[in-house]
Amino acid sequence: MVADRLGGGLVERGQVALEVHPADDMYLFSRALTATPSLGVMAYFRAGLQIYDTIEQIITWYFGGFDNVEKFCDFACGYGRSTRFLSARMEPSKIWGVEILPEAVEFQGDVLGVHAVQSATDPDDLELAGPFDMVFVSSLFSHLPGRTFSRWLDRLHALLAPRGLLVVSVHDVAILDEAEHGAMPEEGILFVQSTEVAALDTADYGATFVTPAYMQAAIEALADPAATHWRLPQALCFEQDLYLIPKGEPRVTAAPEIGRGCAGAVDHVAFASKRVLSLDGWAACLDAPGARVSLWADGTRLGTVEPSGHRPDVAAHLRSYRPDHLASGWQIDVEVPRALRRRETVLSIYAEGADGAGPGFQLHCAPLGVLCPMPSIGQKAAYELRHLRGVVDKTAKRLHL
Numbered sequence: 001m002v003a004d005r006l007g008g009g010l011v012e013r014g015q016v017a018l019e020v021h022p023a024d025d026m027y028l029f030s031r032a033l034t035a036t037p038s039l040g041v042m043a044y045f046r047a048g049l050q051i052y053d054t055i056e057q058i059i060t061w062y063f064g065g066f067d068n069v070e071k072f073c074d075f076a077c078g079y080g081r082s083t084r085f086l087s088a089r090m091e092p093s094k095i096w097g098v099e100i101l102p103e104a105v106e107f108q109g110d111v112l113g114v115h116a117v118q119s120a121t122d123p124d125d126l127e128l129a130g131p132f133d134m135v136f137v138s139s140l141f142s143h144l145p146g147r148t149f150s151r152w153l154d155r156l157h158a159l160l161a162p163r164g165l166l167v168v169s170v171h172d173v174a175i176l177d178e179a180e181h182g183a184m185p186e187e188g189i190l191f192v193q194s195t196e197v198a199a200l201d202t203a204d205y206g207a208t209f210v211t212p213a214y215m216q217a218a219i220e221a222l223a224d225p226a227a228t229h230w231r232l233p234q235a236l237c238f239e240q241d242l243y244l245i246p247k248g249e250p251r252v253t254a255a256p257e258i259g260r261g262c263a264g265a266v267d268h269v270a271f272a273s274k275r276v277l278s279l280d281g282w283a284a285c286l287d288a289p290g291a292r293v294s295l296w297a298d299g300t301r302l303g304t305v306e307p308s309g310h311r312p313d314v315a316a317h318l319r320s321y322r323p324d325h326l327a328s329g330w331q332i333d334v335e336v337p338r339a340l341r342r343r344e345t346v347l348s349i350y351a352e353g354a355d356g357a358g359p360g361f362q363l364h365c366a367p368l369g370v371l372c373p374m375p376s377i378g379q380k381a382a383y384e385l386r387h388l389r390g391v392v393d394k395t396a397k398r399l400h401l
């Protein structure tokens, strides 16, 4: 999966660290949502690649490419879900990975080779020397209490070089499930004490939702308020809003065009007969109408399908009633060549925009033996028998028996 997205060379030369720390909360989170450990690893790398894709698009739009970024700070970087990809594309010596969990700080330095810095609960206690061209904060403000939210925003914005860019992700009120978390208070920030990172105090780190008005006021209250900022709804992993907050005069005035790509899933994978693999799921491009799903086995394309099945549940999930989102179901039967009918064959299923809109998204990537039970000898015999019966029936009809 990583080699497909970033190019095999980076993986073979060992530039992308594939080691996952057993205490990595983001891996444990992906693991909890998937059926097997290997699918958990797949989901973890997929999310990391998605975040990396977003960083790459922002850097290209705002700085004109990685070469123009001298100092990058991945704040609250965890165990490097996305830092590992960034440190393969950029010199690790240009990256600062800052975290509150000491073990994660160690992993960032020892395994990813970036400058690893210990953070603090209170913004005033952070010892970090800027200035940075870009400070990127994925999924920290979506967990901070109101008590430290604006103070962290101010502390991180102050670390920017002139014309630098702060990028933070938040849970917008639009995705608040009131039945689960309660209603949004008038002030525009809702903090719920809950654990996602077991080692942290739920009073400092829980689940946070904000309104755009709250963010606007927090940005205007910065010591050096940005002349402008951009909000990209649900641009990070189809879920969190991104706020892009420059320092001083912005380098570009045009609004960012950051593709969110395709969302989707594989719902079922099973052999319908000895040779034919049958799959279904959904896929929807969030940038432009139309999506295409393609299926590969060990690098061989097996088939392509355009979604057309009625999926009101997907439209509701995406909070969109675009006709192509309502018709986002897909189903495909493909014949798997004999040589590829093995447990180890890696099946990759991609979704991409019909006109190449936005980044592609890997719906699934795993060995066939993990995704579905391979036909047993008994099943194979049953398929053969069914086939032979069909031939006998047809012949009998032709002969008017």
Ligand SMILES: C[S@@+](CC[C@H](N)C(=O)[O-])C[C@H]1O[C@@H](n2cnc3c(N)ncnc32)[C@H](O)[C@@H]1O
Residues within 6 Å of the ligand: 026, 051, 075, 076, 077, 078, 079, 080, 081, 082, 098, 099, 100, 101, 104, 119, 120, 121, 122, 137, 138, 139, 140, 197, 200, 205
């Ligand atoms: C949801 S995780 C996201 C990790 C990473 N950014 C990613 O997207 O994979 C949030 C991270 O913020 C870290 N964190 C919490 N409070 C922090 C603080 N005050 N300073 C730095 N990191 C903090 C947590 O330990 C955790 O690793």
